[in-house]
Amino acid sequence: MGFKYLNKEQDIFDGDDGEDVYANEEQLQARLEYFEDQLAGLSEGAPIEERITSLLEIGRIQVERYKGADAWEKAFTAFNLAQQDELWELAVEACDVMFLSEGPDALVALGHALWLGVTFPIDPEITVAMLQHLVEESPEEADTRAVAAAAAHYITSVRCGADDELTFFTSQMLASVADKHSHITDQSTFDLWRKTLKLDEPEVFLKKLSGAVDQLVDDKWWIDRDKIKAKLDNET
Incomplete structure (x- = not known):
């Protein structure tokens, strides 16, 4: 019995042919742009949880796209913000994204x-x-x-x-x-x-x-x- 809390969706590369992979990449790109817009649109007074959540969503998408360096960058930024405000559950989620990015310090x-x-x-x-x-x-x-x-x-x-x-x-x-x-x-x-x-x-x-x-x-x-x-x- 498997268990994944932060990766419950079907693997994006489970498609039967190249068209499926291409379609999934398009979906990932659309999601990425959505959360990047969300992050860019946050005001200075926005709750820090919203900024962290957007960073983590971007990081998870980049993990799925095999963009490990970018995933690590977003997740590490999220981790620092989370620990500053003692948001420890979000800090753990950020660490999970960094681990999944397979960076040197995973x-x-x-x-x-x-x-x-x-x-x-x-x-x-x-x-x-x-x-x-x-x-x-x-x-x-x-x-x-x-x-x-x-x-x-x-x-x-x-x-x-x-x-x-x-x-x-x-x-x-x-x-x-x-x-x-x-x-x-x-x-x-x-x-x-x-x-x-x-x-x-x-x-x-x-x-x-x-x-x-x-x-x-x-x-x-x-x-x-x-x-x-x-x-x-x-x-x-």
């Missing part, structure tokens, strides 16, 4: 998306999508895949509840990871696998996830994590 962007998506109680569907990126980027036998899937299931359990469809999805994602990681095919061996890797202990697997994020970012942080943590501590 994994750095993914690391930021993961840290922010886990730290802040944003839409859990977005957080799960970022964790799924980490699953897909990691070798099948790597413990990082298991840690990411366990974190996704834990987050949906906390933010959505045990009976939510997203929680069911993350349970299936964890089962799939277990199968590919250690050829787990039944409940008893799954329970043993989960206990052996301490995937039933959030304080353990979340710390491992933090280590994986640090490896992705490699000290290229665009945010002040200590300042954010201090503010969150004061608020609680």
Whole structure:
């Protein structure tokens, strides 16, 4: 079962012939011009969310058009605007666009998306999508895949509840990871696998996830994590 929060539409290059590809490119160009006009038409006093949203839409379209450099530029601008106003969900979406642009620092962007998506109680569907990126980027036998899937299931359990469809999805994602990681095919061996890797202990697997994020970012942080943590501590 696949899951993509920010890319739910059919791939634009799934057409059967060249005419379909050409038609889709025309549609993308029309969408691009629409959002560029929207962005250009914003007044100085317009809500910052509108500017960020337009930038992200342009970035996503450029990802679809394989214009990675332009997608990165728009998304990074959106990220900076979002973090200035502490719009963390939009900041994560901007990181997702940067990751999908496949730029030189795409994994750095993914690391930021993961840290922010886990730290802040944003839409859990977005957080799960970022964790799924980490699953897909990691070798099948790597413990990082298991840690990411366990974190996704834990987050949906906390933010959505045990009976939510997203929680069911993350349970299936964890089962799939277990199968590919250690050829787990039944409940008893799954329970043993989960206990052996301490995937039933959030304080353990979340710390491992933090280590994986640090490896992705490699000290290229665009945010002040200590300042954010201090503010969150004061608020609680």
